[in-house]
Amino acid sequence: MIVGATSSIAHECARLFANQYQCFFTLIARNQSELDKNKSDLLIRSKNSTVETLALKSFNFRTLESLNSNLTKPYDIYIVAHGVLIEQNNLTIKKLLDSNKVNINTYAHLIYTIYEYMKKFNKGHLVLFGSVAGDRGRQSNFWYGASKAYINAIFQGIEHDIAVHKRNLNISIIKPGPTLTKMTMHLPGAHSFAKTPDVAHEIVKQIINKKSKIYAPKKWKWIMLIIIHLPRFIFKKFRI
Amino acid sequence: MILSSWGRLRNFKANIHGGGNITKGFLTIGNLRSYGDQAYANNVNLTVQNNRILSFDKKNGLLTCESGILLNDLCEITHKYGFTLPVVPGTGYVTIGGAVSNDIHGKSHHINASIGNHVVNLSIFHKKKLYRCSRSKNKELFKSVIGGMGLVGEIRQITLRLVKIKSTVYRVDCIPYKSLESFFSLSENSNHYSDTVAWFDCTNKKNRGVFFRAKHIHDHKRGKPKKNMIVYPFNHNFSFINKLTILIFNKIYFYVHYFKKIKYMTFDQFHHPLDKIINWNKAYGSKGFFQFQGVIPKIYAKEGVSQLLHTISLSGQGSFLSVLKNFGPKKSFGYLSFPLEGTTIAIDFPNQGVKTEKLIHDLYDIVISHCGRVYPAKDALMTSDQFRLCYPHYKKFLKFRDLTIQSSMSRRYKI
Numbered sequence: 211m212i213v214g215a216t217s218s219i220a221h222e223c224a225r226l227f228a229n230q231y232q233c234f235f236t237l238i239a240r241n242q243s244e245l246d247k248n249k250s251d252l253l254i255r256s257k258n259s260t261v262e263t264l265a266l267k268s269f270n271f272r273t274l275e276s277l278n279s280n281l282t283k284p285y286d287i288y289i290v291a292h293g294v295l296i297e298q299n300n301l302t303i304k305k306l307l308d309s310n311k312v313n314i315n316t317y318a319h320l321i322y323t324i325y326e327y328m329k330k331f332n333k334g335h336l337v338l339f340g341s342v343a344g345d346r347g348r349q350s351n352f353w354y355g356a357s358k359a360y361i362n363a364i365f366q367g368i369e370h371d372i373a374v375h376k377r378n379l380n381i382s383i384i385k386p387g388p389t390l391t392k393m394t395m396h397l398p399g400a401h402s403f404a405k406t407p408d409v410a411h412e413i414v415k416q417i418i419n420k421k422s423k424i425y426a427p428k429k430w431k432w433i434m435l436i437i438i439h440l441p442r443f444i445f446k447k448f449r450i
Numbered sequence: 451m452i453l454s455s456w457g458r459l460r461n462f463k464a465n466i467h468g469g470g471n472i473t474k475g476f477l478t479i480g481n482l483r484s485y486g487d488q489a490y491a492n493n494v495n496l497t498v499q500n501n502r503i504l505s506f507d508k509k510n511g512l513l514t515c516e517s518g519i520l521l522n523d524l525c526e527i528t529h530k531y532g533f534t535l536p537v538v539p540g541t542g543y544v545t546i547g548g549a550v551s552n553d554i555h556g557k558s559h560h561i562n563a564s565i566g567n568h569v570v571n572l573s574i575f576h577k578k579k580l581y582r583c584s585r586s587k588n589k590e591l592f593k594s595v596i597g598g599m600g601l602v603g604e605i606r607q608i609t610l611r612l613v614k615i616k617s618t619v620y621r622v623d624c625i626p627y628k629s630l631e632s633f634f635s636l637s638e639n640s641n642h643y644s645d646t647v648a649w650f651d652c653t654n655k656k657n658r659g660v661f662f663r664a665k666h667i668h669d670h671k672r673g674k675p676k677k678n679m680i681v682y683p684f685n686h687n688f689s690f691i692n693k694l695t696i697l698i699f700n701k702i703y704f705y706v707h708y709f710k711k712i713k714y715m716t717f718d719q720f721h722h723p724l725d726k727i728i729n730w731n732k733a734y735g736s737k738g739f740f741q742f743q744g745v746i747p748k749i750y751a752k753e754g755v756s757q758l759l760h761t762i763s764l765s766g767q768g769s770f771l772s773v774l775k776n777f778g779p780k781k782s783f784g785y786l787s788f789p790l791e792g793t794t795i796a797i798d799f800p801n802q803g804v805k806t807e808k809l810i811h812d813l814y815d816i817v818i819s820h821c822g823r824v825y826p827a828k829d830a831l832m833t834s835d836q837f838r839l840c841y842p843h844y845k846k847f848l849k850f851r852d853l854t855i856q857s858s859m860s861r862r863y864k865i
Contacts, residue, residue, distance in 0.1 A: 247516075
């Protein structure tokens with residue numbers, strides 16, 4: 211199941227899964243016409259997969275159950291790639307609150323529902339999309355970073371919950387570095403961003419390996435390690 | 451974002467707009483594989499993210515896709531179903547939108563003509579409105595979009611008619627020839643082969659070379675797919691391609707093919723031999739390179755081509771990448787389509803400044819004096835007068851020209 215399936219990275223991941231396995235996809239997103247396009251793309255690219263779509267507004271526990279009624283077993287992987295970019299330049303309070311509705315309120319709704327559902331079956335792998343921006347607040351993008359840090363805390367909590375209650379579940383968080391997607395294409399410096407297929411390749415590889423913290427491309431693991439541990443008096447001197 | 455096209459002659463700073471609704475004046479670009487300044491504009495709209503296939507009619511081979519899908523990707527998918535593109539260019543890293551905007555041709559031109567002839571319909575965002583056009587509907591707009599260099603609007607979706615194949619393995623005959631005459635006679639005699647192309651030795655005064663002709667075979671076992679990609683690892687100022695290396699390489703290449711032989715090749719090996727080395731254009735050094743490609747109509751072909759080859763070999767410039775091909779009689783559809791019944795010649799020149807520019811202008815003059823055409827996708831130097839001589843239908847094209855879209859090339863051509 212992929213929520214936020216119209217995201218460039220999520221769709222690329224779906225293609226890679228479809229290439230390797232015989233998959234049953236349920237794609238969920240806000241825009242139904244885009245979803246239909248993604249559906250036909252996946253169906254043509256992989257002969258054996260089946261694809262269902264669902265508009266986000268009708269997403270709740272009951273539809274989730276009804277979706278599953280024609281499946282013999284519950285989903286293996288739940289990818290939540292839902293979210294919008296909050297641009298720090300020309301940010302107004304209205305824009306910020308609207309974005310937060312998507313990035314925080316809806317996200318909470320999604321994760322809560324999916325996690326309850328997973329607990330019921332005691333099976334599955336939940337994959338959340340965070341961002342390197344969520345690791346440490348920086349002047350250039352802290353509003354976006356904050357909404358991603360929220361996801362990071364959820365990840366930590368659920369990971370702990372799984373461990374304490376010894377559930378048969380997995381959870382991963384993906385922190386992509388700047389990637390050239392539809393969402394980021396207009397940003398300055400976009401040409402030096404990582405390419406979507408490369409990032410998706412790394413993500414799928416690590417999801418299959420059941421890694422819990424996934425940085426893609428890998429180098430961001432080391433870059434963020436440094437940024438997180440910089441003492442504050444030094445950190446303040448950088449314009450990042 | 452800084453744009454750099456395949457010839458790496460200069461860079462260009464542009465504002466990028468992601469795929470989606472264009473406000474005004476954005477030039478839509480694909481994967482930046484044209485050689486000159488065609489894709490350079492102040493405001494560009496990238497389509498490479500719009501790479502979905504929207505429908506595929508397996509019975510009739512009709513495929514609808516978004517304009518940003520790479521041909522490599524498209525071929526890989528269609529091969530699964532036993533179909534392939536009717537026109538395959540020398541690299542798989544171009545987008546279908548870019549391919550239609552340049553009305554590209556391939557080794558199969560003598561049978562399948564150019565890609566515009568296989569577009570069933572397309573939808574284009576033109577002057578703030580979305581149009582669907584085909585050969586019967588909005589015909590004139592359709593003719594301007596094909597080969598329109600992105601100056602008409604943004605191509606959103608394209609429906610193509612694919613051709614059926616039984617396998618992706620080719621049987622390739624490699625035949626050496628020692629003079630231009632024998633190239634022409636070989637070409638004449640090979641029209642029943644699905645793909646033909648020739649390499650020529652630009653350092654040789656007698657214009658020797660190797661002629662390749664290929665057919666699909668039904669034997670799946672032959673042709674070993676090799677998928678090892680090499681990334682060109684260096685970033686240097688000088689060009690690896692110089693007089694000495696060309697001389698040595700061309701000698702070796704000719705003598706390797708000295709005896710006629712038959713090879714079995716996979717689709718990629720035959721069509722995209724250079725794609726194996728990612729960023730091979732860096733071998734020409736940081737100054738970049740020019741590519742010259744022109745076509746000379748059939749009646750003047752022998753005279754014109756020999757004059758071109760003579761000029762090239764006298765200049766002492768050139769490279770290994772030199773191609774001759776006979777175009778077939780089928781007419782291309784677009785107002786600004788390049789292909790023409792006759793002979794085309796393509797060759798790279800490392801950028802040596804004024805010397806190279808002068809040579810290319812000389813070559814352009816020869817082409818134009820023989821009523822030929824120069825290929826805009828490869829061009830970085832053609833003047834507006836030369837453009838008007840090459841493409842007499844440009845006035846019909848101008849009717850549909852969206853003047854808010856400006857590229858470095860459109861300013862040079864004054865269109």
